[in-house]
Amino acid sequence: MMSNIEQVIQGIGPLQEEAIARAEGHLNQLTKPPGSLGKLEEIARQVAGITGETMPVFEKKAVVVMAGDHGVCEEGVSAFPAEVTPQMVMNFLAGGAAVNVLARQAGADVVCVDVGVNADLEHPQLVSKKVRKGTRNMVREAAMTREEAERAIMAGVEVVEDLVRKGYTLFATGDMGIGNTTASSSLLCALTGLEAGLAVGRGTGINDETWLHKQAVVQRALEVHDPLGEDVLDVLAKIGGLEIAGLVGVILGAAKHGCPVVIDGFISSAAALVATRLAPLSAAYLIASHLSQEQGHRRLLEAIGLEAMLHMDMRLGEGTGAVLCFNLIDAAGKIMREMATFESAGVSRS
Template sequence: MTLEQTISAIRPLDEKSMTAARNRFANIAMPLGGLGLLQDAIVQLAGILGQPVPDISRRAAVVFCADNGVVAEGVTQCGQEVTATVAENMGRGESTVCLMAKQLGMDVFPVDIGVARPIKSEKVLQFSVRRGTANFAHEPAMTWKEALEAVEIGIKMAEMCAEKGYSLLIGGEMGIGNTTTSAAVTAALTGAEAAAVTGRGAGLSTAGLERKIAVIEAALALHKPDSNDSIDVLHKVGGLDIAGLCGLYLGAAAQRIPVVLDGVISCAAALLAVRLCPQSVHFMVAAHRSDEPASILLLDALGKRPFLTAGMHLGEGTGAAAGVALLDLALAPYREMVSFADIGMEAYQPQK
């Protein structure tokens, strides 16, 4: 589907299934709201999937790999050649998210959506829009048409996952320099100062961080991205991986598949998606709060409370994978626990 068709296909959650899930929680033998945010997420999953007892046993991670021309400005600790190396490592199933996914029975689909050099792996899906973005310190990151194409590749990946029968998705990314692009996107969307949303990424020095902030400030002043137009923001200061994630989240919502959000880059993509279609936010579950400074701002903008605050900032979808593990743990008692009636005990009642 096109972006426009995808947005028009997104519908509200199933209230009957959500009510049934809430009633189930009220009747099983545990304190009211005892599972906290995990309980809320299970109710949300019920509404997305239309199942009072949601089945998320078929799950997949879609990881978009892309390079960013802005690394030429010295905003990273290493060169963009690392992106291709890690993408090929994913193709072998040896990256961090692949090893975590193996423990969760989760399939991983690495996608080359814009790595600077061709990937030498048959297991990395080839959907390259261009070989890395331009340096947005001097020119727009990509054309408007390329930004839209990258978003629609993300939509296509969600459709592929739906056809394969997956009932839960996580989105991940790999791209040297993408904490710079995500900070620029966050500042463009929220109006926040670049210094407030820019972090050290993979370990920049203080001088490197100051240079990174200055590059973002100059790019925003040069290009003046429209905060009300997600494609314009992507075109001017975005990344192809972020665009792919944005499309994945919209496509998943159209296919009625829940998505578990990862860290700051994932959440920047999610906010782009929500600006395109506010209804899509109801299909997103927040896994964790990243150590990057923009994380709290993005989660607040999305209206999300994450399960974890563990200081994670690895990317690839690893924080989202940890969130899926917690959902599995919470679903076990939800599915199997006895009711208050079964044990001859009065149910807890809400107190004023």
């Protein structure tokens, strides 16, 4: 009998090649040299293949911000205390964070999900999917049980399914969790074989001493658990995070429902790597928004086979880079719908 996660994976199909061909044909009729709009044309073709529509309109867009705490913060790997996680969740819900500002500018909604915050949070706009109050300290024991990791993934799937029922068709991934760059770096090492010195970045802005300590913490976690890269759920459970697992579910759920997913920075890309290892077909539904300042981010994108659209020197998380790219997706759609063809404009091709 298939698990719920396996059923979701089974529901993910390849892109619709006929729709891609129709989009390509239309792009080639527009008043421009072929391919001259570069990545905007790539987006137009990709979203056509994802949705099956030549000119899809994304009227309702959501950035899903998954929030969870990390037991590894006990090791002193962050410049900020763990208490910041619940405080920032309340900031998201009040509309005061950077992602809220950029989402308003892009005409998108911020959906904040508590999948593992180490606090009792209540707010009418908060989506509560708490699996447990933070992960365990991964240098001493597994961050999660396998069952907890699976529940966190399914929490993300359920959030997407609820939003799809409400008419949302375009998603972005966001995160909040002090300590989550340590978990993401660990996942990058375990799933690609990259050494800690190349995977670990400075997160919230740690100094050289703490950065070297953080590398040692990641190395210790890898040695303690020796997670097997072939068993992706085992890796996620032992050294991952609840919010990372939740984002895996967001990606898988969106792909199952034929919706594009714009991934944010380092944390979201770690989740994307896990998702694509679980369900290789899900990679075609992903749009990489920006290249983070985290040194391991480029390696994550390369492992997935993605190329970032923006280079903005950002390292905030929250979904900020992903929401910026909603504007580019809207721009690609407007090109498809509003730009004149050679025939309609009376422009000669030669």
